[in-house]
Amino acid sequence: MKLRTAISRRRFLRRALGVGGAFALSGCDALSQTQWFPKVLATGETLTRAVQGLVPRRALAQEFSEADLSPRFRSNGTAMPANAQYLALAAKGFADYRLEVGGLVEKPASLSLVELRALPSRTQITRHDCVEGWSAIGKWKGVRLSALLDAVHPKPEARFVMFYCADPMEADGSSPYYESIDMDDAFHPQTLLAYELNDTTLPIPNGAPIRLRVERQLGYKHAKYVMRIELVQSFERIAGGKGGYWEDQGYEWWAGI
Amino acid sequence: MATEPSPLPSGRSQAETTRVGSYLYYRHTLPVRVMHWINVIALTVLLLSGLNIFSAHPALYWGKSSYSGRPPIFQIMARETDDDVIGITSMFGHEFVTTGVLGAADEDGEVVPRIFPSWLTVPGDRWLAMARRWHFFFAWVFVINGIAYLAYSIVSRHLARDLAPGAGDWRSVGSSIVDHLRFKHPTGEAAKRYNVLQKLAYLSVIFILLPLMILMGFAMSPTLNSLLPGWVDFFGGRQSARTIHFIVAWLVVAFVLVHVFEVMVSGFWNHLRSMITGRYAIHPEAPK
Numbered sequence: 001m002k003l004r005t006a007i008s009r010r011r012f013l014r015r016a017l018g019v020g021g022a023f024a025l026s027g028c029d030a031l032s033q034t035q036w037f038p039k040v041l042a043t044g045e046t047l048t049r050a051v052q053g054l055v056p057r058r059a060l061a062q063e064f065s066e067a068d069l070s071p072r073f074r075s076n077g078t079a080m081p082a083n084a085q086y087l088a089l090a091a092k093g094f095a096d097y098r099l100e101v102g103g104l105v106e107k108p109a110s111l112s113l114v115e116l117r118a119l120p121s122r123t124q125i126t127r128h129d130c131v132e133g134w135s136a137i138g139k140w141k142g143v144r145l146s147a148l149l150d151a152v153h154p155k156p157e158a159r160f161v162m163f164y165c166a167d168p169m170e171a172d173g174s175s176p177y178y179e180s181i182d183m184d185d186a187f188h189p190q191t192l193l194a195y196e197l198n199d200t201t202l203p204i205p206n207g208a209p210i211r212l213r214v215e216r217q218l219g220y221k222h223a224k225y226v227m228r229i230e231l232v233q234s235f236e237r238i239a240g241g242k243g244g245y246w247e248d249q250g251y252e253w254w255a256g257i
Numbered sequence: 258m259a260t261e262p263s264p265l266p267s268g269r270s271q272a273e274t275t276r277v278g279s280y281l282y283y284r285h286t287l288p289v290r291v292m293h294w295i296n297v298i299a300l301t302v303l304l305l306s307g308l309n310i311f312s313a314h315p316a317l318y319w320g321k322s323s324y325s326g327r328p329p330i331f332q333i334m335a336r337e338t339d340d341d342v343i344g345i346t347s348m349f350g351h352e353f354v355t356t357g358v359l360g361a362a363d364e365d366g367e368v369v370p371r372i373f374p375s376w377l378t379v380p381g382d383r384w385l386a387m388a389r390r391w392h393f394f395f396a397w398v399f400v401i402n403g404i405a406y407l408a409y410s411i412v413s414r415h416l417a418r419d420l421a422p423g424a425g426d427w428r429s430v431g432s433s434i435v436d437h438l439r440f441k442h443p444t445g446e447a448a449k450r451y452n453v454l455q456k457l458a459y460l461s462v463i464f465i466l467l468p469l470m471i472l473m474g475f476a477m478s479p480t481l482n483s484l485l486p487g488w489v490d491f492f493g494g495r496q497s498a499r500t501i502h503f504i505v506a507w508l509v510v511a512f513v514l515v516h517v518f519e520v521m522v523s524g525f526w527n528h529l530r531s532m533i534t535g536r537y538a539i540h541p542e543a544p545k
Contacts, residue, residue: 025305028379032387044394055484062486070324127322127495129479131385133314134323135495216480250386256480257393 038250049254057184061215064125070136073128073197075205078177081167081225094209099193103162103230106153113195113209120147122192130219131251140213142194146187148229154183158231161186162238163212166225169245179223180235180243180253181214190215193226218255220246277541282449284537289415292406293532299399300509302391305379307506309388312372317503321494330500333359335370342368400471407463419451420460426453442523445542455519462512466505473502 031037081087089097094113102108123141130136145161165177185191192213195202202208207224214221221244235241240248247253285293316329323329328350336343344360346353357363362371375381379391410416433453436442443452451459475481476489476498492498520528524538531537 025376025379025381028302028305028391029381032380032384032391038387038390041390041394044390044397047397048393052480055480059483060486061479061483062489064321068321068325070322071326072324074324127479129477129495130314131389133311133499134316135321136324137322216483218479246386250390252389257478 045252045254048257052254052256058188059216061126061190064127064137066125066139068137069125069139069198073138073206074134074136075203076130076132076219078167078169078224079205081165082171082173083166083168083176086166086225086227090204090208097209099210099226100228101148101152101230102228103232104155104158105149105231106155107151109152111148116143116148116193116210117195119143119151122189123196124190124192124213124215126190126213126215128219128222131246131255139196139198140192140194141196141199142192142210142213144189145191145193145212146189148193149186149231154231157233159183160232160235160243162230162232162235163223163226164228164230165223166227175239175245177223177225177245178239179212179221179245180232181212181217181221185214185217188214188216216256220244220251221255279538279540281536282539283535284449284531285535286413286415287535288409288413289406290532290535292402292409295398295402296406299395299402300513302379302395303399304506304510305377306388306391306395308373309378309380309383310385310392311503312378312383313385315372317500318496319493319500320496321490323496333372335360337370342370344370396471396474403467420456420463422453422456422460426456429453437519440522444540446539447542448537448539458512458515462509466509466512470502470505470509473498473505477502 098110098112099116100108100110120143121141122144123139125137125139127135127137149161160180160182163179163181165179167177169175169177181191190213193210194207194213195210197203197206202211207222207226210226211224212222212226232238235243239245242248243253244251314323315334316323316332318325318327318329320327329347330349332347333355334345334347336345342356342361343354344356344358344362346355346359355361356368358374360370360372361368362374364371364375372383378388380387407416410420430453436452437454442448443450473492476492476495482489482495489495489498492501527538
């Protein structure tokens with residue numbers, strides 16, 4: 001009698017665990033699909049960003065030595081933008097490329113690669129951390145974004161720098177990649193518009209002619225194929241309103257973790 | 258834990274009343290019980306969402322970067338041939354076919370590439386953005402709960418009284434190992450205390466494994482890396498930290514398996530009740 005009770009208890013327990021577990025897991029999926037639950041989960045990000053406030057905004061990302069360089073710097077996402085205008089520029093070695101800088105600035109500008117290279121530059125060996133989990137180490141040379149911004153005189157109300165790119169993210173050629181960073185990151189000494197990777201001209205798979213380096217944030221913030229920069233007060237009315245292509249897909253705008 | 262045995266309330270007709278001299282003892286205080294179950298939920302979600310995050314790049318490396326010229330030390334992948342999908346798991350250069358478990362799984366009668374079976378991940382499908390939201394939210398639940406537990410355990414002397422091994426504990430290590438191997442569990446007064454192996458297991462998890470896992474999570478954050486540039490190299494670099502994070506997660510799973518096993522073989526319902534109501538039945542020692 002006692003043994004049978006034990007067995008039926010055990011069987012009940014096993015079933016309860018199995019059914020309960022399956023229910024809980026499918027419950028997680030159902031919750032993920034709701035409007036409200038991901039917002040509850042996103043309160044975690046509010047805490048994370050509050051803690052990030054403890055990290056000095058000027059703190060430098062770790063820099064590495066030549067010995068740490070990845071033999072080949074991995075290209076992720078777009079390797080060749082499917083964009084006729086871009087391909088025409090690439091065919092002439094980006095001789096006709098001009099970076100447009102506008103929005104909330106006193107002196108909008110349009111700069112060729114030669115003009116960009118004449119601005120104060122920085123060279124740094126940093127680690128690129130992809131949100132997927134991998135890391136690669138590369139040597140970047142580029143214009144300090146702070147120097148470029150100083151030249152165009154941002155208006156006091158400017159809060160974010162938008163980067164509009166040449167690579168469409170949809171097969172039909174729509175949804176061009178875009179990103180945004182705040183003014184603290186924009187003026188950070190390691191934030192560059194890179195035009196060289198590992199001592200050679202930036203290759204197309206890595207974002208030629210210009211890609212953003214915003215060290216201390218994950219890879220998707222480092223917009224490739226940058227064509228236009230705009231200073232704005234808010235990005236709520238731009239594309240999906242979340243400040244970047246991947247942000248519009250549900251990734252965090254602040255990609256420090 | 259209360260120290261005085263409470264008399265068995267009348268009207269109880271559980272198995273323990275059948276043994277003369279049995280009584281219910283108040284073993285776990287309410288804060289410990291609440292924090293235990295919050296921890297169960299948080300660690301479960303952290304593991305399952307972590308496996309979804311890992312699926313975005315199912316390879317582990319040792320070093321500062323993933324691309325250093327050396328291959329990954331561990332990798333799960335799907336190899337697709339003309340009419341077949343094979344799940345492959347490689348470790349230190351050795352490949353194992355793991356179709357059905359890792360790399361490829363049967364879904365509605367068709368074998369498709371899948372790093373972990375969908376029932377082992379949150380969300381069930383590969384969805385990195387959502388998995389990260391689950392992971393970071395429950396990481397906060399876990400950390401806040403853990404800090405509350407530590408504060409409570411120090412202030413209430415739960416740590417000093419119940420978890421810290423005393424002189425007698427150290428002398429009983431040998432006999433405790435033998436007892437565990439023989440599935441022999443203490444009765445009477447001895448059942449009120451944690452045994453020395455139990456204390457050491459709990460302390461290792463609380464003070465070594467879980468803090469190490471949190472620290473290795475921080476080590477993966479590029480922003481936290483900049484707090485003190487180079488600190489991650491102390492653990493071998495960011496990719497090593499990611500590997501340690503993964504290994505420690507499975508060590509915690511191993512602890513949970515042993516923990517649940519011990520609970521099952523030493524009186525499952527009694528233990529479960531004590532973690533819900535706080536009351537644990539003490540049976541008198543068998544007559545010599």
